[in-house]
Amino acid sequence: MMCPLAILLFLVIIDSEKIMSTSSKESEEVNNEVLEADLEGEQGSLEDVEEEQGNNGSEEVEESTGAEEEGKVVYLTFDDGPTPATGKLLTLLNDYEMKGTFFTLAPNVNQYPDTTKRIVDEGHAIGLHGETHQLENFYGTAQSPVNEMVENQQAVATATGVKTHLIRTPYGSHPHLTHEQYKILQEHGFKLWDWQVDSNDWKLRDQRLVSTTIEQLEKRAHESSHVLLFHDSEITVTHIEELLVYLRDNGYETRILTEEMAPFHFVHY
Missing domain, CATH: 3.20.20.370 (Glycoside hydrolase/deacetylase)
Structure with missing residues (x-):
């Protein structure tokens, strides 16, 4: 049979592992939330860049599809x-x-x-x-x-x-x-x-x-x-x-x- 001191020590170890597991899970969730937020920010920035490039591109195309583009x-x-x-x-x-x-x-x-x-x-x-x-x-x-x-x-x-x-x-x-x-x-x-x-x-x-x-x-x-x-x-x-x-x-x-x-x-x- 385990002595009372040993039982108490065992319980402390179990509780510690649960706390560490919960903390790790919470940390992972927080990290995921931050990562998702970063990705959303990058996606927004990328969309802004693509929109800007798209606008510039359309201006360039508009300029190049004039009379000269058509051999006119x-x-x-x-x-x-x-x-x-x-x-x-x-x-x-x-x-x-x-x-x-x-x-x-x-x-x-x-x-x-x-x-x-x-x-x-x-x-x-x-x-x-x-x-x-x-x-x-x-x-x-x-x-x-x-x-x-x-x-x-x-x-x-x-x-x-x-x-x-x-x-x-x-x-x-x-x-x-x-x-x-x-x-x-x-x-x-x-x-x-x-x-x-x-x-x-x-x-x-x-x-x-x-x-x-x-x-x-x-x-x-x-x-x-x-x-x-x-x-x-x-x-x-x-x-x-x-x-x-x-x-x-x-x-x-x-x-x-x-x-x-x-x-x-x-x-x-």
Whole structure:
């Protein structure tokens, strides 16, 4: 038989274990409650972050699903001006609330300084196309392209107060412009632009210049934007309104070329 002291000691041990078990259980319950509260807090924070990211994401998507996302941005460009036709061309563009980029020739700028200034004043971009527009002169030496562009740049600056670095070389860069000539132009800060859609207004000279432009646009609809080539001439003015109507009715947005954009040219120099 157990002595009374032993029985008392045994009972104390049993009670102690019960207390420890209850305390452990209560502690576990408290810890679980804290953990659940933490998880709820984290979930709330995560939802806040996801909501914020979702909002930002939708803004980004909204911005990127505009005209450019749908291939509905065009850059209308006009070479060889200004000319007696430029004023009528500017009026047409303004009537349709469209913008263009004009690659000018130095002698024409000097001859029509007021028209040159009007290009800038009405929110269009102005660029450089050289001085002579003669292959043998423009591409004759390593320095000749930059010399012509600097002359053209100074003429534009005098007429408008704008020092532009946007350039297009006569007849396009390829295959005429050498790597050395391109490097020198680049060292002077010039931004060379060719084109992606050629209206062929220099040879078609009738409504076909519009239909061929539309045909090319539709074939390139998968691209985000399109640089269109026209010439600053009476032929273009006579027929381009049909194209402007097409662009408007089909949701195209016209923009100007800027010096901040990555230029497009036919070959990688």
